[in-house]
Amino acid sequence: MNELEYKIHIDKIIERIEAARIKVSEHHIVKVVAVSKYNTAEDITKLYSIGQRAFGENRVQDLVAKQDALEELPLEWHYIGNLQRNKLNALIKAEPFLFQSLDSKELANALQRRLHDKETTMDCLLQINSAKEETKSGVYPEDAIELFSYIREHCPNINLKGVMSIGAHTDAQAVVKESFETTFKIYEQLDNVSICSMGMSGDFELAIECGSNMIRLGSVMFPKEL
Numbered sequence: 001m002n003e004l005e006y007k008i009h010i011d012k013i014i015e016r017i018e019a020a021r022i023k024v025s026e027h028h029i030v031k032v033v034a035v036s037k038y039n040t041a042e043d044i045t046k047l048y049s050i051g052q053r054a055f056g057e058n059r060v061q062d063l064v065a066k067q068d069a070l071e072e073l074p075l076e077w078h079y080i081g082n083l084q085r086n087k088l089n090a091l092i093k094a095e096p097f098l099f100q101s102l103d104s105k106e107l108a109n110a111l112q113r114r115l116h117d118k119e120t121t122m123d124c125l126l127q128i129n130s131a132k133e134e135t136k137s138g139v140y141p142e143d144a145i146e147l148f149s150y151i152r153e154h155c156p157n158i159n160l161k162g163v164m165s166i167g168a169h170t171d172a173q174a175v176v177k178e179s180f181e182t183t184f185k186i187y188e189q190l191d192n193v194s195i196c197s198m199g200m201s202g203d204f205e206l207a208i209e210c211g212s213n214m215i216r217l218g219s220v221m222f223p224k225e226l
């Protein structure tokens with residue numbers, strides 16, 4: 001794919017996002033985070049040249065390596081993966097724009113301690129395991145509001161901006177939709193939040209129609225023949 005072909009490809013995705021967003025409201029704004037976890041710094045540069053600024057990684061080592069390789073570019077880095085406790089300091093040092101996968105009380109407490117020691121703060125989303133899948137991390141829907149309130153109350157260095165969820169892993173659209181609706185209902189009940197991050201390459205239109213205002217797109221943003 002040359003640059004023009006790549007631009008046309010991305011334009012088509014933006015049109016699909018537009019069509020879904022307009023169904024919600026003309027005023028509904030959706031932010032795209034390009035998930036670059038399977039891509040190189042060079043791939044990121046190509047997408048940057050056609051206008052993309054926000055990128056997401058799911059391993060701290062990769063995040064740091066790509067930040068270093070691309071430090072000249074004004075990029076916004078999101079962390080979207082599971083976080084092992086021994087990577088907490090490295091993540092804090094990397095200063096992500098948004099840590100989207102805060103998924104337990106234990107992790108919140110550990111993060112709070114480290115942030116407090118380093119006299120800094122971090123913007124985070126609470127990850128919700130909306131379809132209660134064993135293979136996924138995240139708080140169960142019935143525990144989400146309580147954990148959210150706990151973090152707000154006990155973790156002053158964590159700025160909770162909203163929620164993140166991965167749609168149910170199935171081809172049954174109704175089940176995926178239900179998982180998005182579950183997350184959105186929780187989002188609606190929270191005070192002072194602005195981000196509902198849900199929707200990936202295979203289900204972003206449905207996620208937007210269910211209220212998502214941040215989508216995390218990997219494979220569609222980085223086609224194989226790049």
Ligand SMILES: *Cc1c(COP(=O)(O)O)cnc(C)c1O
Pocket residue numbers: 035037058080081166200201202216217218219220
């Ligand atoms: C990999 C990943 C994505 C992007 O997945 P695609 O299906 O390639 O769009 C989004 N969110 C999370 C948490 C991921 O790990």
